[in-house]
Amino acid sequence: MAEPMLETRALTRRFGGLRAVNNVSLTFEVGVVHAILGPNGAGKTTVINLLSGDLPPTSGTIRFRGRDITARPVQRRVRMGIGRSYQKTNILPELTCLDNCRLGALSRLPGGLARIRPSRAARRQVQARAEHALALCGLEARADTIAATLSHGEKRQLEIGMMMATEPTLLLLDEPLAGMGQEESRRVTELLRRLAADHTMILIEHDMDAVFAIAERITVMVNGAVLETGSVEQIRASATVREAYLGEEAEP
Numbered sequence: 001m002a003e004p005m006l007e008t009r010a011l012t013r014r015f016g017g018l019r020a021v022n023n024v025s026l027t028f029e030v031g032v033v034h035a036i037l038g039p040n041g042a043g044k045t046t047v048i049n050l051l052s053g054d055l056p057p058t059s060g061t062i063r064f065r066g067r068d069i070t071a072r073p074v075q076r077r078v079r080m081g082i083g084r085s086y087q088k089t090n091i092l093p094e095l096t097c098l099d100n101c102r103l104g105a106l107s108r109l110p111g112g113l114a115r116i117r118p119s120r121a122a123r124r125q126v127q128a129r130a131e132h133a134l135a136l137c138g139l140e141a142r143a144d145t146i147a148a149t150l151s152h153g154e155k156r157q158l159e160i161g162m163m164m165a166t167e168p169t170l171l172l173l174d175e176p177l178a179g180m181g182q183e184e185s186r187r188v189t190e191l192l193r194r195l196a197a198d199h200t201m202i203l204i205e206h207d208m209d210a211v212f213a214i215a216e217r218i219t220v221m222v223n224g225a226v227l228e229t230g231s232v233e234q235i236r237a238s239a240t241v242r243e244a245y246l247g248e249e250a251e252p
């Protein structure tokens with residue numbers, strides 16, 4: 001079997017006495033959209049924080065394409081190809097959309113944002129990556145628009161654009177549809193489907209319609225632990241999952 005994109009072994013994160021993530025061993029295959037579901041407080045965002053490097057684990061390991069990255073800081077992981085979008089939008093509101101994407105692209109360079117004066121070749125690369133990312137997230141017509149003036153949905157699109165400017169192979173998406181109206185959700189779900197064609201994704205999302213439309217594998221977490229992992233059909237049909245989390249509305 002092909003080497004997985006990402007693997008966790010016995011990943012655990014404690015906050016004082018609370019095991020927010022408890023002994024989680026998961027495999028994320030190359031090219032697959034893998035959603036993590038679970039009730040509030042299940043530990044989903046903490047898992048993403050551990051995978052992105054925003055939080056160190058208490059114990060356990062993370063391997064990315066076969067390499068142990070458990071102790072690597074966020075920027076090293078970004079340069080290896082792990083991109084992340086946050087639950088709360090992370091854009092710089094006073095900058096234009098293109099400049100926000102330039103920042104994303106800059107963070108991928110060796111030395112990252114600490115490189116105050118990148119070379120001319122590096123600047124050209126940053127510009128090209130930023131323009132490409134803006135097109136990928138569907139905001140090419142908004143290049144010179146100040147980010148603060150975007151709608152909520154467009155801000156989330158821009159956040160995805162900033163992540164894409166880092167040229168990730170693995171996308172970590174924490175509730176990309178949060179707070180969106182129906183039309184915005186539809187647009188961003190479509191965007192995610194397009195990106196899923198040539199990227200691996202780990203997705204946290206409460207919008208079940210979107211999850212069932214995009215995801216191929218689903219892990220359900222409860223109280224920091226994995227309850228079940230399977231295909232969309234298996235999870236929809238699982239009595240354990242339905243009882244613990246999905247409720248009647250998700251019956252097949």
Ligand SMILES: Nc1ncnc2c1ncn2[C@@H]1O[C@H](COP(=O)(O)OP(=O)(O)OP(=O)(O)O)[C@@H](O)[C@H]1O
Nearest residue numbers: 015018019020038039040041042043044045046047
């Ligand atoms: N920095 C922190 N300090 C202390 N406790 C934390 C911290 N971050 C998360 N927790 C706790 O860890 C548990 C898991 O939180 P987490 O945010 O990972 O859950 P979640 O499944 O993402 O929930 P939601 O769907 O509400 O975002 C919760 O009980 C939360 O209060």
